[in-house]
Amino acid sequence: MKIIIETPQLELWRIEEAFSNLPHVHEDRLQLTIPTKGICYLTQENKDYGIRDGHGLLQYSAQEHSFRIGEDSSVIVIQIRNDRPSDFFREPEVDFAMQQTFDPSLIMKQFQSWSSELFRGDPADPLAVDETESRVLSFLYYSLKGSHAINGGNPVPFSAPGDGLTSSDRHMTRVLDYIHASYTDRINIDTLAAIALQSRFHFIRTFKAYTHKTPYQYVLGLRMEEAKKQLRQGGCTITQMSVKLGFSSTSQFYRAFLKAVGVTPEEFRTSSSR
Incomplete structure:
Protein backbone atom coordinates (compact mmCIF):
# COMPACT_ATOMS: atom_id res chain seq x y z
CA MET A 1 0.00 0.00 0.00
CA LYS A 2 1.23 3.45 -0.88
CA ILE A 3 -0.56 6.68 0.06
CA ILE A 4 0.67 10.06 -1.18
CA ILE A 5 -1.03 13.31 -0.14
CA GLU A 6 0.11 16.64 -1.56
CA THR A 7 -0.67 20.15 -0.34
CA PRO A 8 0.95 23.47 -1.32
CA GLN A 9 3.59 23.11 1.42
CA LEU A 10 3.68 19.39 2.23
CA GLU A 11 3.89 15.91 0.82
CA LEU A 12 2.83 13.07 3.14
CA TRP A 13 3.81 9.52 2.17
CA ARG A 14 2.82 6.25 3.81
CA ILE A 15 4.45 3.16 2.28
CA GLU A 16 3.64 -0.37 3.45
CA GLU A 17 5.20 -2.52 0.75
CA ALA A 18 8.61 -3.27 -0.72
CA PHE A 19 9.94 0.02 -2.04
CA SER A 20 13.19 1.57 -3.25
CA ASN A 21 14.20 4.73 -5.07
CA LEU A 22 17.29 6.06 -6.81
CA PRO A 23 19.65 8.65 -5.28
CA HIS A 24 18.14 12.11 -5.66
CA VAL A 25 18.05 15.57 -4.07
CA HIS A 26 15.31 18.07 -3.21
CA GLU A 27 16.34 21.65 -3.85
CA ASP A 28 13.43 23.31 -2.08
CA ARG A 29 12.36 21.05 0.76
CA LEU A 30 13.27 19.13 3.87
CA GLN A 31 12.44 15.45 4.16
CA LEU A 32 11.86 13.41 7.27
CA THR A 33 11.96 9.63 6.83
CA ILE A 34 10.39 7.69 9.71
CA PRO A 35 10.18 3.86 9.76
CA THR A 36 7.01 2.73 11.55
CA LYS A 37 7.74 -1.00 11.21
CA GLY A 38 10.94 -2.90 10.54
CA ILE A 39 14.09 -1.32 9.10
CA CYS A 40 14.57 1.38 6.48
CA TYR A 41 17.93 1.22 4.71
CA LEU A 42 18.82 4.79 3.81
CA THR A 43 21.86 6.21 2.03
CA GLN A 44 22.52 9.88 2.64
CA GLU A 45 25.54 11.85 1.45
CA ASN A 46 27.33 8.55 0.67
CA LYS A 47 26.74 7.18 4.19
CA ASP A 48 24.57 4.14 4.86
CA TYR A 49 22.05 3.99 7.71
CA GLY A 50 19.79 1.22 8.91
CA ILE A 51 17.07 3.04 10.88
CA ARG A 52 14.52 1.07 12.84
CA ASP A 53 11.00 1.95 13.91
CA GLY A 54 11.11 4.55 16.65
CA HIS A 55 13.75 6.58 14.85
CA GLY A 56 13.88 9.02 11.95
CA LEU A 57 16.40 10.68 9.67
CA LEU A 58 16.21 14.25 8.40
CA GLN A 59 17.36 15.17 4.89
CA TYR A 60 18.05 18.86 4.30
CA SER A 61 17.69 20.50 0.91
CA ALA A 62 20.33 19.48 -1.66
CA GLN A 63 21.44 16.42 0.34
CA GLU A 64 21.53 13.38 -1.93
CA HIS A 65 19.65 10.42 -0.51
CA SER A 66 17.78 7.22 -1.33
CA PHE A 67 16.12 4.48 0.70
CA ARG A 68 14.59 1.03 0.51
CA ILE A 69 12.32 -1.09 2.68
CA GLY A 70 11.25 -4.72 2.48
CA GLU A 71 7.79 -6.25 2.26
CA ASP A 72 7.48 -6.52 6.06
CA SER A 73 8.49 -2.91 6.74
CA SER A 74 6.67 0.41 6.51
CA VAL A 75 7.71 4.03 6.49
CA ILE A 76 6.20 7.50 6.66
CA VAL A 77 7.90 10.27 4.70
CA ILE A 78 7.12 13.95 5.32
CA GLN A 79 8.42 16.49 2.84
CA ILE A 80 8.27 20.16 3.78
CA ARG A 81 8.69 22.82 1.13
CA ASN A 82 10.83 25.53 2.69
CA ASP A 83 10.47 28.31 0.13
CA ARG A 84 8.29 30.62 2.23
CA PRO A 85 10.18 33.56 3.76
CA SER A 86 8.40 33.21 7.12
CA ASP A 87 8.79 29.44 7.36
CA PHE A 88 10.55 28.42 10.57
CA PHE A 89 12.02 25.35 8.83
CA ARG A 90 14.25 27.43 6.59
CA GLU A 91 17.97 26.95 7.06
CA PRO A 92 20.06 28.36 8.67
CA GLU A 93 17.44 29.84 11.01
CA VAL A 94 16.81 26.44 12.61
CA ASP A 95 19.31 23.62 12.92
CA PHE A 96 17.51 20.33 13.53
CA ALA A 97 19.43 17.21 14.46
CA MET A 98 19.78 14.75 11.59
CA GLN A 99 18.84 11.71 13.71
CA GLN A 100 15.51 11.84 15.52
CA THR A 101 13.37 9.60 17.71
CA PHE A 102 9.62 9.07 17.48
CA ASP A 103 6.86 6.90 18.91
CA PRO A 104 5.78 4.86 15.85
CA SER A 105 2.18 4.49 17.07
CA LEU A 106 1.93 8.26 17.61
CA ILE A 107 3.28 8.98 14.13
CA MET A 108 0.74 6.59 12.61
CA LYS A 109 -2.05 8.20 14.60
CA GLN A 110 -0.98 11.67 13.53
CA PHE A 111 -0.73 10.63 9.87
CA GLN A 112 -4.24 9.18 10.00
CA SER A 113 -5.55 12.39 11.58
CA TRP A 114 -3.85 14.66 9.02
CA SER A 115 -4.94 12.58 6.04
CA SER A 116 -8.50 12.32 7.37
CA GLU A 117 -8.71 16.11 7.72
CA LEU A 118 -7.48 16.62 4.17
CA PHE A 119 -9.79 13.99 2.69
CA ARG A 120 -12.89 15.16 4.62
CA GLY A 121 -12.29 18.89 4.23
CA ASP A 122 -12.85 21.11 1.24
CA PRO A 123 -9.73 20.68 -0.93
CA ALA A 124 -10.46 23.96 -2.69
CA ASP A 125 -10.68 25.95 0.54
CA PRO A 126 -7.19 27.31 1.30
CA LEU A 127 -8.07 28.00 4.93
CA ALA A 128 -8.90 24.34 5.62
CA VAL A 129 -5.71 23.11 3.93
CA ASP A 130 -3.60 25.80 5.63
CA GLU A 131 -4.80 24.68 9.05
CA THR A 132 -3.88 21.05 8.48
CA GLU A 133 -0.47 22.09 7.15
CA SER A 134 0.08 24.22 10.24
CA ARG A 135 -0.88 21.32 12.51
CA VAL A 136 1.68 19.09 10.81
CA LEU A 137 4.40 21.74 11.07
CA SER A 138 3.56 22.51 14.69
CA PHE A 139 3.72 18.83 15.63
CA LEU A 140 7.12 18.48 13.97
CA TYR A 141 8.49 21.70 15.43
CA TYR A 142 7.80 20.53 18.96
CA SER A 143 8.80 16.91 18.28
CA LEU A 144 12.11 17.38 16.48
CA LYS A 145 15.36 17.73 18.37
CA GLY A 146 17.52 20.69 17.40
CA SER A 147 18.81 24.14 18.18
CA HIS A 148 15.45 25.91 18.11
CA ALA A 149 14.34 27.47 21.38
CA ILE A 150 10.92 26.42 22.62
CA ASN A 151 9.00 28.95 24.71
CA GLY A 152 6.84 26.36 26.42
CA GLY A 153 4.25 26.33 23.65
CA ASN A 154 2.20 29.11 25.20
CA PRO A 155 0.48 31.40 22.70
CA VAL A 156 0.77 35.15 22.98
CA PRO A 157 -1.73 36.22 25.67
CA PHE A 158 -4.86 38.10 24.68
CA SER A 159 -7.57 39.77 26.70
CA ALA A 160 -11.08 38.44 26.50
CA PRO A 161 -13.22 40.23 23.91
CA GLY A 162 -14.74 43.33 25.48
CA ASP A 163 -11.97 43.80 28.04
CA GLY A 164 -9.45 46.59 27.81
CA LEU A 165 -7.62 45.93 24.55
CA THR A 166 -3.88 45.62 24.26
CA SER A 167 -2.05 46.28 21.01
CA SER A 168 -2.12 42.55 20.25
CA ASP A 169 -5.84 42.42 20.94
CA ARG A 170 -6.45 45.26 18.50
CA HIS A 171 -4.66 43.30 15.79
CA MET A 172 -6.86 40.28 16.51
CA THR A 173 -9.96 42.48 16.42
CA ARG A 174 -8.88 43.60 12.95
CA VAL A 175 -8.59 39.93 11.98
CA LEU A 176 -12.15 39.24 13.14
CA ASP A 177 -13.43 42.33 11.32
CA TYR A 178 -11.76 41.07 8.15
CA ILE A 179 -13.24 37.58 8.57
CA HIS A 180 -16.76 38.90 9.16
CA ALA A 181 -16.48 41.01 6.01
CA SER A 182 -14.97 38.23 3.88
CA TYR A 183 -16.13 34.86 5.22
CA THR A 184 -17.83 33.90 1.96
CA ASP A 185 -14.57 34.50 0.05
CA ARG A 186 -11.42 32.40 -0.15
CA ILE A 187 -9.42 33.34 2.95
CA ASN A 188 -5.95 32.02 3.70
CA ILE A 189 -3.87 31.85 6.85
CA ASP A 190 -1.09 34.03 5.46
CA THR A 191 -3.49 36.96 5.00
CA LEU A 192 -4.94 36.61 8.51
CA ALA A 193 -1.51 36.18 10.08
CA ALA A 194 -0.27 39.32 8.30
CA ILE A 195 -3.20 41.33 9.69
CA ALA A 196 -2.38 40.02 13.18
CA LEU A 197 1.33 40.82 12.63
CA GLN A 198 2.27 37.24 13.52
CA SER A 199 3.87 34.29 11.80
CA ARG A 200 1.40 31.73 10.48
CA PHE A 201 2.92 29.23 12.96
CA HIS A 202 1.86 31.29 16.00
CA PHE A 203 -1.28 32.81 14.52
CA ILE A 204 -3.52 29.72 14.65
CA ARG A 205 -2.65 29.07 18.30
CA THR A 206 -3.27 32.66 19.36
CA PHE A 207 -6.49 32.85 17.34
CA LYS A 208 -7.80 29.74 19.08
CA ALA A 209 -6.80 31.15 22.48
CA TYR A 210 -8.80 34.27 21.67
CA THR A 211 -11.92 32.72 20.10
CA HIS A 212 -11.75 29.07 21.31
CA LYS A 213 -11.99 28.05 17.65
CA THR A 214 -9.54 27.61 14.81
CA PRO A 215 -9.88 30.15 11.97
CA TYR A 216 -11.53 27.54 9.74
Missing part, protein backbone atom coordinates in the same frame (compact mmCIF):
# COMPACT_ATOMS: atom_id res chain seq x y z
CA GLN A 217 -14.01 26.57 12.47
CA TYR A 218 -14.80 30.25 13.01
CA VAL A 219 -15.41 30.84 9.30
CA LEU A 220 -17.57 27.71 9.06
CA GLY A 221 -19.62 28.95 12.01
CA LEU A 222 -20.36 32.22 10.24
CA ARG A 223 -21.25 30.39 7.04
CA MET A 224 -23.60 28.04 8.87
CA GLU A 225 -25.42 30.89 10.61
CA GLU A 226 -25.88 32.64 7.27
CA ALA A 227 -27.03 29.36 5.70
CA LYS A 228 -29.68 28.89 8.39
CA LYS A 229 -30.84 32.48 7.87
CA GLN A 230 -31.18 31.98 4.11
CA LEU A 231 -32.91 28.62 4.54
CA ARG A 232 -35.51 30.22 6.81
CA GLN A 233 -36.11 33.01 4.31
CA GLY A 234 -36.36 30.69 1.28
CA GLY A 235 -36.05 31.86 -2.31
CA CYS A 236 -32.60 30.36 -2.89
CA THR A 237 -31.71 26.85 -4.03
CA ILE A 238 -29.21 24.75 -2.10
CA THR A 239 -26.77 24.93 -5.01
CA GLN A 240 -27.03 28.72 -5.21
CA MET A 241 -26.57 28.95 -1.45
CA SER A 242 -23.44 26.81 -1.43
CA VAL A 243 -21.86 29.04 -4.09
CA LYS A 244 -22.81 32.25 -2.27
CA LEU A 245 -21.33 30.96 0.98
CA GLY A 246 -17.98 30.13 -0.61
CA PHE A 247 -18.12 26.33 -0.77
CA SER A 248 -16.41 24.67 -3.72
CA SER A 249 -19.33 22.28 -4.28
CA THR A 250 -22.84 21.54 -3.09
CA SER A 251 -21.64 18.26 -1.58
CA GLN A 252 -19.08 20.11 0.56
CA PHE A 253 -21.84 22.41 1.79
CA TYR A 254 -24.08 19.43 2.57
CA ARG A 255 -21.39 17.70 4.61
CA ALA A 256 -20.48 20.86 6.52
CA PHE A 257 -24.13 21.72 7.27
CA LEU A 258 -25.05 18.19 8.39
CA LYS A 259 -22.02 18.02 10.68
CA ALA A 260 -22.63 21.47 12.19
CA VAL A 261 -26.43 21.46 12.48
CA GLY A 262 -27.28 17.75 12.66
CA VAL A 263 -29.80 17.76 9.78
CA THR A 264 -29.59 18.31 6.04
CA PRO A 265 -30.31 21.77 4.58
CA GLU A 266 -33.65 20.51 3.18
CA GLU A 267 -34.68 19.07 6.55
CA PHE A 268 -33.77 22.35 8.25
CA ARG A 269 -35.75 24.36 5.68
CA THR A 270 -38.80 22.11 6.09
CA SER A 271 -38.73 22.29 9.90
CA SER A 272 -38.26 26.06 9.82
CA SER A 273 -41.31 26.58 7.57
CA ARG A 274 -43.74 24.79 9.89
Whole structure:
Protein backbone atom coordinates (compact mmCIF):
# COMPACT_ATOMS: atom_id res chain seq x y z
CA MET A 1 0.00 0.00 0.00
CA LYS A 2 1.23 3.45 -0.88
CA ILE A 3 -0.56 6.68 0.06
CA ILE A 4 0.67 10.06 -1.18
CA ILE A 5 -1.03 13.31 -0.14
CA GLU A 6 0.11 16.64 -1.56
CA THR A 7 -0.67 20.15 -0.34
CA PRO A 8 0.95 23.47 -1.32
CA GLN A 9 3.59 23.11 1.42
CA LEU A 10 3.68 19.39 2.23
CA GLU A 11 3.89 15.91 0.82
CA LEU A 12 2.83 13.07 3.14
CA TRP A 13 3.81 9.52 2.17
CA ARG A 14 2.82 6.25 3.81
CA ILE A 15 4.45 3.16 2.28
CA GLU A 16 3.64 -0.37 3.45
CA GLU A 17 5.20 -2.52 0.75
CA ALA A 18 8.61 -3.27 -0.72
CA PHE A 19 9.94 0.02 -2.04
CA SER A 20 13.19 1.57 -3.25
CA ASN A 21 14.20 4.73 -5.07
CA LEU A 22 17.29 6.06 -6.81
CA PRO A 23 19.65 8.65 -5.28
CA HIS A 24 18.14 12.11 -5.66
CA VAL A 25 18.05 15.57 -4.07
CA HIS A 26 15.31 18.07 -3.21
CA GLU A 27 16.34 21.65 -3.85
CA ASP A 28 13.43 23.31 -2.08
CA ARG A 29 12.36 21.05 0.76
CA LEU A 30 13.27 19.13 3.87
CA GLN A 31 12.44 15.45 4.16
CA LEU A 32 11.86 13.41 7.27
CA THR A 33 11.96 9.63 6.83
CA ILE A 34 10.39 7.69 9.71
CA PRO A 35 10.18 3.86 9.76
CA THR A 36 7.01 2.73 11.55
CA LYS A 37 7.74 -1.00 11.21
CA GLY A 38 10.94 -2.90 10.54
CA ILE A 39 14.09 -1.32 9.10
CA CYS A 40 14.57 1.38 6.48
CA TYR A 41 17.93 1.22 4.71
CA LEU A 42 18.82 4.79 3.81
CA THR A 43 21.86 6.21 2.03
CA GLN A 44 22.52 9.88 2.64
CA GLU A 45 25.54 11.85 1.45
CA ASN A 46 27.33 8.55 0.67
CA LYS A 47 26.74 7.18 4.19
CA ASP A 48 24.57 4.14 4.86
CA TYR A 49 22.05 3.99 7.71
CA GLY A 50 19.79 1.22 8.91
CA ILE A 51 17.07 3.04 10.88
CA ARG A 52 14.52 1.07 12.84
CA ASP A 53 11.00 1.95 13.91
CA GLY A 54 11.11 4.55 16.65
CA HIS A 55 13.75 6.58 14.85
CA GLY A 56 13.88 9.02 11.95
CA LEU A 57 16.40 10.68 9.67
CA LEU A 58 16.21 14.25 8.40
CA GLN A 59 17.36 15.17 4.89
CA TYR A 60 18.05 18.86 4.30
CA SER A 61 17.69 20.50 0.91
CA ALA A 62 20.33 19.48 -1.66
CA GLN A 63 21.44 16.42 0.34
CA GLU A 64 21.53 13.38 -1.93
CA HIS A 65 19.65 10.42 -0.51
CA SER A 66 17.78 7.22 -1.33
CA PHE A 67 16.12 4.48 0.70
CA ARG A 68 14.59 1.03 0.51
CA ILE A 69 12.32 -1.09 2.68
CA GLY A 70 11.25 -4.72 2.48
CA GLU A 71 7.79 -6.25 2.26
CA ASP A 72 7.48 -6.52 6.06
CA SER A 73 8.49 -2.91 6.74
CA SER A 74 6.67 0.41 6.51
CA VAL A 75 7.71 4.03 6.49
CA ILE A 76 6.20 7.50 6.66
CA VAL A 77 7.90 10.27 4.70
CA ILE A 78 7.12 13.95 5.32
CA GLN A 79 8.42 16.49 2.84
CA ILE A 80 8.27 20.16 3.78
CA ARG A 81 8.69 22.82 1.13
CA ASN A 82 10.83 25.53 2.69
CA ASP A 83 10.47 28.31 0.13
CA ARG A 84 8.29 30.62 2.23
CA PRO A 85 10.18 33.56 3.76
CA SER A 86 8.40 33.21 7.12
CA ASP A 87 8.79 29.44 7.36
CA PHE A 88 10.55 28.42 10.57
CA PHE A 89 12.02 25.35 8.83
CA ARG A 90 14.25 27.43 6.59
CA GLU A 91 17.97 26.95 7.06
CA PRO A 92 20.06 28.36 8.67
CA GLU A 93 17.44 29.84 11.01
CA VAL A 94 16.81 26.44 12.61
CA ASP A 95 19.31 23.62 12.92
CA PHE A 96 17.51 20.33 13.53
CA ALA A 97 19.43 17.21 14.46
CA MET A 98 19.78 14.75 11.59
CA GLN A 99 18.84 11.71 13.71
CA GLN A 100 15.51 11.84 15.52
CA THR A 101 13.37 9.60 17.71
CA PHE A 102 9.62 9.07 17.48
CA ASP A 103 6.86 6.90 18.91
CA PRO A 104 5.78 4.86 15.85
CA SER A 105 2.18 4.49 17.07
CA LEU A 106 1.93 8.26 17.61
CA ILE A 107 3.28 8.98 14.13
CA MET A 108 0.74 6.59 12.61
CA LYS A 109 -2.05 8.20 14.60
CA GLN A 110 -0.98 11.67 13.53
CA PHE A 111 -0.73 10.63 9.87
CA GLN A 112 -4.24 9.18 10.00
CA SER A 113 -5.55 12.39 11.58
CA TRP A 114 -3.85 14.66 9.02
CA SER A 115 -4.94 12.58 6.04
CA SER A 116 -8.50 12.32 7.37
CA GLU A 117 -8.71 16.11 7.72
CA LEU A 118 -7.48 16.62 4.17
CA PHE A 119 -9.79 13.99 2.69
CA ARG A 120 -12.89 15.16 4.62
CA GLY A 121 -12.29 18.89 4.23
CA ASP A 122 -12.85 21.11 1.24
CA PRO A 123 -9.73 20.68 -0.93
CA ALA A 124 -10.46 23.96 -2.69
CA ASP A 125 -10.68 25.95 0.54
CA PRO A 126 -7.19 27.31 1.30
CA LEU A 127 -8.07 28.00 4.93
CA ALA A 128 -8.90 24.34 5.62
CA VAL A 129 -5.71 23.11 3.93
CA ASP A 130 -3.60 25.80 5.63
CA GLU A 131 -4.80 24.68 9.05
CA THR A 132 -3.88 21.05 8.48
CA GLU A 133 -0.47 22.09 7.15
CA SER A 134 0.08 24.22 10.24
CA ARG A 135 -0.88 21.32 12.51
CA VAL A 136 1.68 19.09 10.81
CA LEU A 137 4.40 21.74 11.07
CA SER A 138 3.56 22.51 14.69
CA PHE A 139 3.72 18.83 15.63
CA LEU A 140 7.12 18.48 13.97
CA TYR A 141 8.49 21.70 15.43
CA TYR A 142 7.80 20.53 18.96
CA SER A 143 8.80 16.91 18.28
CA LEU A 144 12.11 17.38 16.48
CA LYS A 145 15.36 17.73 18.37
CA GLY A 146 17.52 20.69 17.40
CA SER A 147 18.81 24.14 18.18
CA HIS A 148 15.45 25.91 18.11
CA ALA A 149 14.34 27.47 21.38
CA ILE A 150 10.92 26.42 22.62
CA ASN A 151 9.00 28.95 24.71
CA GLY A 152 6.84 26.36 26.42
CA GLY A 153 4.25 26.33 23.65
CA ASN A 154 2.20 29.11 25.20
CA PRO A 155 0.48 31.40 22.70
CA VAL A 156 0.77 35.15 22.98
CA PRO A 157 -1.73 36.22 25.67
CA PHE A 158 -4.86 38.10 24.68
CA SER A 159 -7.57 39.77 26.70
CA ALA A 160 -11.08 38.44 26.50
CA PRO A 161 -13.22 40.23 23.91
CA GLY A 162 -14.74 43.33 25.48
CA ASP A 163 -11.97 43.80 28.04
CA GLY A 164 -9.45 46.59 27.81
CA LEU A 165 -7.62 45.93 24.55
CA THR A 166 -3.88 45.62 24.26
CA SER A 167 -2.05 46.28 21.01
CA SER A 168 -2.12 42.55 20.25
CA ASP A 169 -5.84 42.42 20.94
CA ARG A 170 -6.45 45.26 18.50
CA HIS A 171 -4.66 43.30 15.79
CA MET A 172 -6.86 40.28 16.51
CA THR A 173 -9.96 42.48 16.42
CA ARG A 174 -8.88 43.60 12.95
CA VAL A 175 -8.59 39.93 11.98
CA LEU A 176 -12.15 39.24 13.14
CA ASP A 177 -13.43 42.33 11.32
CA TYR A 178 -11.76 41.07 8.15
CA ILE A 179 -13.24 37.58 8.57
CA HIS A 180 -16.76 38.90 9.16
CA ALA A 181 -16.48 41.01 6.01
CA SER A 182 -14.97 38.23 3.88
CA TYR A 183 -16.13 34.86 5.22
CA THR A 184 -17.83 33.90 1.96
CA ASP A 185 -14.57 34.50 0.05
CA ARG A 186 -11.42 32.40 -0.15
CA ILE A 187 -9.42 33.34 2.95
CA ASN A 188 -5.95 32.02 3.70
CA ILE A 189 -3.87 31.85 6.85
CA ASP A 190 -1.09 34.03 5.46
CA THR A 191 -3.49 36.96 5.00
CA LEU A 192 -4.94 36.61 8.51
CA ALA A 193 -1.51 36.18 10.08
CA ALA A 194 -0.27 39.32 8.30
CA ILE A 195 -3.20 41.33 9.69
CA ALA A 196 -2.38 40.02 13.18
CA LEU A 197 1.33 40.82 12.63
CA GLN A 198 2.27 37.24 13.52
CA SER A 199 3.87 34.29 11.80
CA ARG A 200 1.40 31.73 10.48
CA PHE A 201 2.92 29.23 12.96
CA HIS A 202 1.86 31.29 16.00
CA PHE A 203 -1.28 32.81 14.52
CA ILE A 204 -3.52 29.72 14.65
CA ARG A 205 -2.65 29.07 18.30
CA THR A 206 -3.27 32.66 19.36
CA PHE A 207 -6.49 32.85 17.34
CA LYS A 208 -7.80 29.74 19.08
CA ALA A 209 -6.80 31.15 22.48
CA TYR A 210 -8.80 34.27 21.67
CA THR A 211 -11.92 32.72 20.10
CA HIS A 212 -11.75 29.07 21.31
CA LYS A 213 -11.99 28.05 17.65
CA THR A 214 -9.54 27.61 14.81
CA PRO A 215 -9.88 30.15 11.97
CA TYR A 216 -11.53 27.54 9.74
CA GLN A 217 -14.01 26.57 12.47
CA TYR A 218 -14.80 30.25 13.01
CA VAL A 219 -15.41 30.84 9.30
CA LEU A 220 -17.57 27.71 9.06
CA GLY A 221 -19.62 28.95 12.01
CA LEU A 222 -20.36 32.22 10.24
CA ARG A 223 -21.25 30.39 7.04
CA MET A 224 -23.60 28.04 8.87
CA GLU A 225 -25.42 30.89 10.61
CA GLU A 226 -25.88 32.64 7.27
CA ALA A 227 -27.03 29.36 5.70
CA LYS A 228 -29.68 28.89 8.39
CA LYS A 229 -30.84 32.48 7.87
CA GLN A 230 -31.18 31.98 4.11
CA LEU A 231 -32.91 28.62 4.54
CA ARG A 232 -35.51 30.22 6.81
CA GLN A 233 -36.11 33.01 4.31
CA GLY A 234 -36.36 30.69 1.28
CA GLY A 235 -36.05 31.86 -2.31
CA CYS A 236 -32.60 30.36 -2.89
CA THR A 237 -31.71 26.85 -4.03
CA ILE A 238 -29.21 24.75 -2.10
CA THR A 239 -26.77 24.93 -5.01
CA GLN A 240 -27.03 28.72 -5.21
CA MET A 241 -26.57 28.95 -1.45
CA SER A 242 -23.44 26.81 -1.43
CA VAL A 243 -21.86 29.04 -4.09
CA LYS A 244 -22.81 32.25 -2.27
CA LEU A 245 -21.33 30.96 0.98
CA GLY A 246 -17.98 30.13 -0.61
CA PHE A 247 -18.12 26.33 -0.77
CA SER A 248 -16.41 24.67 -3.72
CA SER A 249 -19.33 22.28 -4.28
CA THR A 250 -22.84 21.54 -3.09
CA SER A 251 -21.64 18.26 -1.58
CA GLN A 252 -19.08 20.11 0.56
CA PHE A 253 -21.84 22.41 1.79
CA TYR A 254 -24.08 19.43 2.57
CA ARG A 255 -21.39 17.70 4.61
CA ALA A 256 -20.48 20.86 6.52
CA PHE A 257 -24.13 21.72 7.27
CA LEU A 258 -25.05 18.19 8.39
CA LYS A 259 -22.02 18.02 10.68
CA ALA A 260 -22.63 21.47 12.19
CA VAL A 261 -26.43 21.46 12.48
CA GLY A 262 -27.28 17.75 12.66
CA VAL A 263 -29.80 17.76 9.78
CA THR A 264 -29.59 18.31 6.04
CA PRO A 265 -30.31 21.77 4.58
CA GLU A 266 -33.65 20.51 3.18
CA GLU A 267 -34.68 19.07 6.55
CA PHE A 268 -33.77 22.35 8.25
CA ARG A 269 -35.75 24.36 5.68
CA THR A 270 -38.80 22.11 6.09
CA SER A 271 -38.73 22.29 9.90
CA SER A 272 -38.26 26.06 9.82
CA SER A 273 -41.31 26.58 7.57
CA ARG A 274 -43.74 24.79 9.89
